[in-house]
Amino acid sequence: MRITVINPNTSVEMTRIIGDAATRAASPNATINAVNPDSGPPAIENHYDEAVATVPMLEMVRDGEANGVNGFVIACFGDPGLNAAREVATGPVIGIAEAAMHAASMLATGFSVVTSLERTCVIAEHLVQRYGMREHCRSIYACEIPVLGLLDDHGAAWERIVEKCRQARDTDGAGAIVLGCAGMADLTQELTNELGIPVIDGVSVAVRFVEALAGAGLATSKHGDLAYPIPKNYTGEFARLSPGKR
Incomplete structure (x- = not known):
C-alpha cells in the first residue's frame, strides 16, 4: 500500500x-x-x-x-x-486534525487541543464544530510558539508544550491531548509518558x-x-x- x-x-x-x-x-x-x-x-x-x-x-x-x-x-x-x-x-x-480528534474521542470522554499560536485557535475551533466534536473538546490552548520555533528551540518549546498539556489535564480534566501542529509529531511518546494520559499526533x-x-x-x-x-x-x-x- x-x-x-x-x-x-x-x-x-x-x-x-x-x-x-x-x-x-x-x-x-x-x-x-x-x-x-x-x-x-x-x-x-x-x-x-x-x-x-x-x-x-x-x-x-x-x-x-x-x-x-x-x-x-x-x-x-x-x-x-x-x-x-x-x-x-x-x-x-x-x-490530521480530523484523525486526531476522532481518535481522541474513542480514547477519552473529553480531550483538549494544544496548538502553536493563539491566532490559530479559531481554526481549531471551526474544525471542532465541523467534525461534531463540541461535546468532546474541553478546551484549546496555544503555546505561543511559531511553527518553525518547534524546530529552532526544541527545549523551550518542549517546556511550554508540557505546561499547557498539564494545564489541560489538571484544569479541564481532559483524558487525552490532541497536538495541534504536525511539527509536534515527534513528541507524543515523551508527552504520554510525562502526563500519564494519551497524547495524540494526527499524523500517526x-x-x-x-x-x-x-x-x-x-x-x-x-x-x-x-x-x-x-x-x-x-x-x-x-x-x-x-x-x-x-
Missing part, C-alpha cells in the same frame, strides 16, 4: 519529522512517501497561509492519484483543502486510518459533492490545474 503524506508548507526539516512519525506508525506493508511543495509558505499559521498552501498541495494529490497512490494524509492541523483533495482523489484522504493516526479504509477496499465517494471536479478550462496561471488535465 502506497500512502503519500503531504506537509503543505515548504519546510524540509518538518517534513522529515512528519515522515519519521508516519513511518513509525505504518504497518510493514505500507510504503510512506512524505513530501512538501517547493513553493508556498514555510509555515502555515493563518488563513492566508492555508489558502496559498492549498494550491500546490492539490497538485501533489492530483499527481499522486495519477501515479497510483492508494491514499493521502494532509499533514497540517488546519486540514487545508481537505474536501477539494477528496474531489481529486479516488483513495481515502485524511486530515491518519496514516493508520488511511490503511484501514484502503485495506477494507473503501474509496472516496464520487456521488454528490465529492465527485471529480467538473471539467472546464481554467485561464491564466491556473490553466495547468484545469480539471481533467494532467
